[in-house]
Amino acid sequence: MLGVCYYPEHWPESLWAEDAREMVELGLRYVRIGEFAWSRLESAPGVFHFEWLDRAIDTLAQAGLSVIMCTPTATPPKWLIDLYPDILPVDIKTGTVRGFGSRRHYDFSSENYRREAMRISQVVAKRYGTHPAICGWQTDNEIACHDTAHSGSQNAKIAFQRWCKQFYGTIDKLNQAWGNVFWSMEYQSFEQIELPILAVTETSPSHQLAYRRFSSDQVVKFHDEMVDVIRAHAPNQFVTHNFIPMHDTQTDNFALAKKLDFVSYDNYPLGRTDLFFGDAPVAQFKKYMRTGHPDFSSYAFDQSRGISNSSFWVMEQQPGPVNWARHNPRPEKGMVRLWSWQAFAHGAEAVCYFRWRQVPFAQEQMHAGIKRNDNSRAAAYAEIAQVRDELKLIADLAEQPVQAKVAIVMTTENQWVTEIERQGDSFNQHKVEFGWYSALRQLGLAVDFVSPEHDLSPYQLIVAPCMPIVSQSFVDRCKASSALLVFGPRSGAKTSELTLVPNLGPGLLQQLIGVKVLSTETIRPDCYEELKLATKSGNSYQSTQWREELELSANTRVIASYHDKTPAVARDGRTLYVATLSCNSFLVDLFADLANELQLPILRLDESLRSVQRGNLHFVFNYSAKVQQVVAPQHADFLIGGSTIQPYDLAVLRLR
Amino acid sequence: MLGVCYYPEHWPESLWAEDAREMVELGLRYVRIGEFAWSRLESAPGVFHFEWLDRAIDTLAQAGLSVIMCTPTATPPKWLIDLYPDILPVDIKTGTVRGFGSRRHYDFSSENYRREAMRISQVVAKRYGTHPAICGWQTDNEIACHDTAHSGSQNAKIAFQRWCKQFYGTIDKLNQAWGNVFWSMEYQSFEQIELPILAVTETSPSHQLAYRRFSSDQVVKFHDEMVDVIRAHAPNQFVTHNFIPMHDTQTDNFALAKKLDFVSYDNYPLGRTDLFFGDAPVAQFKKYMRTGHPDFSSYAFDQSRGISNSSFWVMEQQPGPVNWARHNPRPEKGMVRLWSWQAFAHGAEAVCYFRWRQVPFAQEQMHAGIKRNDNSRAAAYAEIAQVRDELKLIADLAEQPVQAKVAIVMTTENQWVTEIERQGDSFNQHKVEFGWYSALRQLGLAVDFVSPEHDLSPYQLIVAPCMPIVSQSFVDRCKASSALLVFGPRSGAKTSELTLVPNLGPGLLQQLIGVKVLSTETIRPDCYEELKLATKSGNSYQSTQWREELELSANTRVIASYHDKTPAVARDGRTLYVATLSCNSFLVDLFADLANELQLPILRLDESLRSVQRGNLHFVFNYSAKVQQVVAPQHADFLIGGSTIQPYDLAVLRLR
Amino acid sequence: MLGVCYYPEHWPESLWAEDAREMVELGLRYVRIGEFAWSRLESAPGVFHFEWLDRAIDTLAQAGLSVIMCTPTATPPKWLIDLYPDILPVDIKTGTVRGFGSRRHYDFSSENYRREAMRISQVVAKRYGTHPAICGWQTDNEIACHDTAHSGSQNAKIAFQRWCKQFYGTIDKLNQAWGNVFWSMEYQSFEQIELPILAVTETSPSHQLAYRRFSSDQVVKFHDEMVDVIRAHAPNQFVTHNFIPMHDTQTDNFALAKKLDFVSYDNYPLGRTDLFFGDAPVAQFKKYMRTGHPDFSSYAFDQSRGISNSSFWVMEQQPGPVNWARHNPRPEKGMVRLWSWQAFAHGAEAVCYFRWRQVPFAQEQMHAGIKRNDNSRAAAYAEIAQVRDELKLIADLAEQPVQAKVAIVMTTENQWVTEIERQGDSFNQHKVEFGWYSALRQLGLAVDFVSPEHDLSPYQLIVAPCMPIVSQSFVDRCKASSALLVFGPRSGAKTSELTLVPNLGPGLLQQLIGVKVLSTETIRPDCYEELKLATKSGNSYQSTQWREELELSANTRVIASYHDKTPAVARDGRTLYVATLSCNSFLVDLFADLANELQLPILRLDESLRSVQRGNLHFVFNYSAKVQQVVAPQHADFLIGGSTIQPYDLAVLRLR
Ligand SMILES: [Zn+2]
Ligand SMILES: [Zn+2]
C-alpha cells in the first residue's frame, strides 16, 4: 500500500481537489495531514478554526483517500510559548534556553506543556475520532529529534529529583547505587540532586544513566498520555508514530512503541548515509552516495519491525534530494522504487512518500517532493507509478511473513552505556551494531531485532553486538534457547547501575561461556593490529579500537587470536564471545562459519547485491551501477524482473 | 600617492617631529590619525583633551603632511560602557554579552551608543572640520569586523520588530512572506517576533534573510548618520571608510559606500591568504604563502573600485608579517612594492601603509610597521622608497582610467542567501566568486565588479557567479545590453524573500535563456565527477559540489555535459547558464572561448604572472620565485623594468 | 620505596586488614588515604565522623604501613555548595557556572571556600597531626586540574582588581604597563577592571598575563595557607602535593612547591602520551602507544626533581589502562616495572601506585588498579613484586645523587607568554621544550630543570628552549657562569609586562650574544623549509613553524642557515641563539656538537633505548619490542639484567 504526506494549509484551497485526484491516480491510498498545523487550528487561546481542515478532509475523502490525522504538538504556537515560557527546553551542553522559531521547542518536563499538548490533542481527537475518512492517527512528529529528549531546565531537575525518589526510595540507596562516595558526591536529600550536566569534569556514569532513564521515561509518559487521549475519542482508528532512527531517539524504543498499534519509520537513506558514513574515505563513500549503503535502509526496516506490535509502515520515504544533510545528492534513477520495494521486502505494510509537492517556502524548500513546486512531476513520480503497477502483481504480499532465523538483541540502555562511558573516543555503538547487521545481510540472512525480553525460540543464531547490561532473566532465556549465541565486546560487563560486575566481564554471561575479561584497552583506530580466525588460518583480519584480554576456562576454545596469539574470540558450547572490534570481512567469515554449522542457507553475492525472503517471495536488489546476473533459487518464478538485473533495479521471485 | 597610519598617542611627543620629517622623506603625503583615541580625547563624560591632538596635527602639517582624521567610535571607553551597559553587543551564537577589553564592543541597535557615537563625532568634526591640515575623514574603523554587524541583544530584537513593521506593514504579510505557516511559526503581532537565533533547529530562511537585511540597514543607518555629522562640520573635506573584505562586512557594501566620497580598503594579502586558503594542500598553499594568491589583492581592489563613487584608496597596506592570521609569514622581498603597484594598476589613487612604526604594546605588538619598534627601518622601508621614486616616472598615473569590458555582478544579498541556505556544507559563495574572477584574470582580462543596478552598457561580457535573487529590472537591463551573459548555479532560483521562484530556477532568467532547473544536488567535494566542454572534447574537467539537472528548450544548446551526458552548461543566444561548480581550468577554457568570440584580447601567461592595463599603461607582475620573460605588447615602451622580470618584480609599459 | 593509593571508604571494612597484609607482602610501605572523603568525614555542617578513618589508619598501621593523610578539599560536599553557591567557579570560555557533580568544583577566589577549606584541613590536621602511623600529608589533589586555576566569577573579578591595585599601585601605571592607550582600553579606576575574557576579540596580552599571574598567586596563596594549617598541627610530618604535568597547572610551579618538603608527581605515561602525541601520524604514534614516548616519563621526573626542595616522589603511578584519555591502551608487559625503575633512575625516592584495587563504581571504574575489582591480581602485581625484589639489590639507591651537567631553564611565565601570544597557531611551548629535552636525552645526557633564579654553577650546558621574558639578574648569572648557553626562538623578546623589548629580540640577551631579531614569521607546519648545520654540511634538516630573521654583529658567527642562506643559528662566545624551530635530528646533532666541545660523554643509542646515571648507578631502558644489545660502560657490573636487554626490559649497572 502506498501513501503520501500532505499539508493542505500550505497550498491554496483551489489545488486540493486536483491534488487528491492525482494522488489516487498515482496509486496512493493514504494521506497524512495536520502534523504542524496548531497555529492554523488555534490562532489564540481557545480560538479554534477547523472549517478549513474539515473541508480538506472531505476533499481528500471524496477522491477516495484514507486520512491519517496528526496531533500538532511538535510545533506549539508563539502565543502559547509567550503564555508559558517554561515550555522551552534548555540545552544541556550550554545551559541556554532553546528558543522559538523552528520546531520541537518543548520540554517533556514542562507540566504546562504536557497539559496544553493533551488539551489540543483531545480537541482534535474529539473532532475527528470517529470521522469515517480518517483511518488512523500519528502522534506528534519524530519525537526526540534535534536532541530534544534531554533538557537542562529547572522543570527537568525537579522532575528528575522526583523520579530518583520513586526509583531509589531512599537517598542512601541512590548514593550507594551511584557510588557517590567516590568523590564526596553523596547527597543528603533528593532535593539536592543536580542534573549531570555542566560540571567541572565528567559526572558519575550511574548518575548519567539515571538521567537518561528518567528522560526516556518522560518521553514515554508524555507520549503514552497522548495515545490514551486519542484512543479515548478514536476507539476504532489506529495510532502510530513516525520514528527517527532508533539510535537518535535517546528513548527506550520498545517502551515508546508499546501503546501503538504499529510503528512507522521516516526513511531518508541519502541524508542518513551522509551523516552516518560522513567520515568514510572517497572510495567507500562515493559508490553509495546516491543509493545509500545497501544495508542502511533495511537496517532501519528490520529495527522498526522489531519494535512494532505488528507490521510496520514507512511514514516518510525520501523521494529526491533532501535539505538537511551535509551534502544532499539526488537518488540514482530507480532508487525511489528500489527503496520502496526494499521496505516491502523487509515487511512494510505501507510506504508513504514525503512529500506530495515541494513547498516553496520556509526551512524545507530544498526538500524534494513527488511533484516540483511548479506542480510538474519530479523523477520520483514515474518510479512510484511503477511500484503501484508492480504491487498489483503480488496480491498476497501483506500475508507473506518475514521469518528470520537470526536475531540481533537491541537495547537503548546499552547504547546509553557506551555513550556515557566512551573509554575509547572512536567507540560507536551504532556503527558496531550496524557492522554486525551488515555482515549478516551480506550473507543473505534475514535478521530480526529483538529486545532481551523477546521470545528467543524462533532463532537459531542470536547475536548481541554490544550488551554491557544483561539481566539474569535474559541469561535464563538464553540457556533455554537452543540457538548459537554470539556476544560482542563489553557484553555483560556492567550492572544495571553502570558499575562493574563483581565477577569481571562478561558477568552473568559467564553462566553461558567460561571466559573472564582480565583487562580492556582501547586503541586509536588507525593503529589496528592483526586478527586471525582459526578456521581461515591463511587470512589476516584486523582487530581495531577495542580489545579485551581474556582468560579461558578449560572448556572454552579459541576461535580467533590477536597478533600476540592471545585469544580474541572464544567459544564454549553454543556461546561465542567476541572480545574485539574488527574489520567487516572478519565478521562475514565468522558468521558464515556459524551459518554453515547451523545449515542456514547463505548467499555470498556481490557486495552491492542484497537478497531477502518474505514468505515465499524472494527479493534481489542491485545497489550498483553494474548490470548483474542473479542465480535464481530453484523452483522459483520471476514476478518482477529477470535473472539479469539492471543498475539500481530489482527482481522478485515466488518460490514454488 | 602614498600615505601612512600613525598614532601619535602611542609615542612620546618628542618623536613626532622626526617621524613627520622621515615620512615626508619617504614620499608619504597622507597620514591617518585619531582612530582609536576616544579615551585620550574624552577621559570622563564631557572632559575633553584636544591639546595633544592639536599639537600632533600641527607637527605633521608643518612637515608637509596632509592629515586624515578619524572618528574614534570603534573603541568606546570604559566609563561610557559603565554608564550604558546596553552598548555591549550580544553574541548570536551563544547569547552571551560580548564584553569590554578589545574593540568594536558596541551594538548598532543601542540607542545610547548611537547618540554617544554621534556626539563624539560631532565634537571632533566641529574642532577639525575646517582645519587646513586636514584633507579628509575616515569614519569609525573596519566597520562590522569581528562579526559585529549582528547582535542578539534585547535592543536588537526590538529594533528588528520595528524594522519588520516598517518593511512588511502587516503581520499577515510577514507571515506569508516568511512561510510561517510551515511549522506553526505564525506571529500574531510584531511584538512577538524573535531574532532567528538560538532556536531548537534551523529557523526560517526568510526570517534569517530579514534579520540580515535589518542588521545591514542598522549598520548603514549608523554610518550614514556619522557621515552626515562630519559633512555638517567639514563641508570641504572628503569622507571615506576603510573597508574589510566585502564578504566580511555582512552589510550591503554598495549602500554602505553610497554617502562616501570614495571607498578605502585595508589590504592584508598574507593574513587573508592564510585564512582564505587555509585548507588548501601544501602544493597549492606554499608557493603563495609569502606573496598571497596572485589574484587575491586585485580581487579586493577591483571590488573596492566597484563600490566606490570614484577611485579608491588602500588605507592600510600590510608592510610585513601581521599578528592575527593562523600563521603569519613575512612577505617575500619585493612584495610590499609589488602589492603597492598592483593597487595602482587596478585603479588606486593612494596607498597608505599600516603602520608607521611597530607598537611595542597591546594586541598588535607583533604586527610589523615600516619601522621597527627600535625605530630602525624594516624591510618595507626601502621598498616604499622605491615606489616613491618610480611613481615619479608616471606623472599622469591618476588620469589613466581602468576600462574593463568584463563585469562581475556582485550583491551582498546573494551572499546571505548562500550562507543561510548551505544545502551543501562546502558551498562557499566567496570562493565561487573568487574562482570566476581568478579565471578571468588568468586570461589577462580587466574586470569590474558591479551591482545589479549598474549601467551594463560598457561591458561585453557580464558574469554572475552566484545570483539566486534577481530582479525584473536587472533582467530588463540584461535584455537591453548586448553583452554575453554568464550565470552560475543557483542564479534566479529564489524570490526576494528567499523562497522558491514559482517557475523553477533560473526563474526570471528564463526570459534570457530557455532552461529549467529540475533538481539540485550537492556532493561531497572529494566525490567530484567528470565534466566535458563541447569545444574541448578531448579535455576532461571536474564537476564538483553543486550540480543542477537542466531541462533545455528547443533553442538552447549544450555547452558542457556531466559524466552521464546530461547538460551542465547551456546557452541560448547571448546567455549561458552554468549549472555546476567546476575546477579552475574549466572556467578558464570556457571564458577563453567567450573572449575569443567577443574578440576580447586575452593573454594566457604563466600561472604566476598577471597583467592588467590602466589607460595606456600596461602592468606585468611576477608572483613567483622564477625569473620570467614577458612578451611586451606591440608599440609599447618600458617605464619600469624590462622584458626579463625578476622574482617578485614587475614591469610597467606605456602603449604608444 | 614503594607505596599505594587506597580509599578505605570505597570498600567494606571487612576487606581492610587483608588488603593491608597483602600490600605489605607486595613490598609497599606507604599508603595514601583520605583524599576525597569530605562527605564521609563531615556529613553535615559540623557533624564529624572520624571513627571509621581512625579504624582504617589503625588497620593499616598494624600491618606495618606508613600512612599519608590528605586534606579532602578537592571535593567539597553538596551541603557546603548549597550553603555557599559562590564556591562554584565560572568557565572563562563561556561564562557559565561549573557545577557540582564531579571534583575540583571550587573557585580559588571564593572567600567562603578558602575559609571552609582551611577549617576542614585544620580539623583533620588536628586529629592526625601527631598520629604515629602518619608519616606525612598530601594537600588537596592535583591542584588546578580540569582547568580550574582560572575562574570568571564575580569573586575572581574583585580579587583581580585588588591584585592589580597591589601590583601596580596606581591605575596610570597599570594603563601604561598594559598599553591600554592602544584601543582606548584605559581604566580610570581599579574598580573598572574586567577579566580578560569574553570580549569581542582578543584582549591585551599584558592584561591576560596579569590575569594569569593573579590566578597563579591565588592558587599559591590558597595552597600555602593549607600547608601552614597542616604544619601548625603536624610539625613532624612531611607535607607534599601530587602535581599534574607542570604545563597544566597554569601556576608558577616553583612557587607552588616552595613550602612543601618535597614534590610528588602523578605519572600516567599512556594517558598523557595519547593526549600529547595525539596528532602524530601512525608510524610515530603506534610504536609507543603501549609504552609512552621514551622521554615522556623522565621529562616529568626531571621537572619534578627540579621544582622539588629535595628528592621527589611518584605519588600515583599508572598500573594498567586508564579511563580518561582519548584512547586507553594497556601497558606492554613489563612497562609498569620499567616506569618504576625509570622514576628511581631519575631520582625518585618513592613510587606509589594508583590504585590498590580497581573501584567498581563512579567515574574511574575503568581505571586499572594493582588488583582487579574481583580482588584478583592484575598484570601490574607481579611487576611490582619484581621491583620490590630488585630494590633489595641496591640498598644504597637513596644515597645516589642525580648529577646533571645540563640544565633546561623552565618558567611558567614564559609558557603563558606563548599561550597568550600564539602568533602561529602551531606554536606549542610544551612541545618545543619537550623536543629540546628529548634531543638531549637521546644523547644520554642527564638533565636538570631549573628556574632562572637557580644556581647555574653546576652546569656546563644551559639551554632555554623558549624564554621570552628574561631578567637582568638572570643575564648576570649567565655571564657569571662558564657554561655554554643555548637560547631558543622568542627568547628575550619581551619585557616582564609582555610588551616588546625596546632594543629588539633577544633583548637583554644581547649582552651575551651579538644578534638582533629583525623580523619574526610563523609558517604552516606542513610548509617547512630546509635548514643547514654548518658542521654537517651534507645533511639537510627542517626549519619549521617559527622563524626569525637575524642581524649578526661582527663577533657572531653562523652555526646554521635557512634555505635562503640567511642565519638561523648564531653563536657569540659561549652563547648560541637558535632562531627557528626544527626537526628532532637537527637538535640532536647540534647538541652533540656542543657536548663534544664540552667533552661531555654522549651515547647515541638506538632511538628506543635510554640510559641515565644516578651516582655510580648506570641504567638502560629498552622501550622497544626488539631484543637489544647494550655496550656496558667500562668498569661496571650488572646489578639487574645483562648486556642483552629483552623488549620492555632494563639493566642496572654499578660503575666501579
Ligand atoms: Zn543514530
Ligand atoms: Zn570573506
Ligand SMILES: [Zn+2]
Ligand atoms: Zn601540558
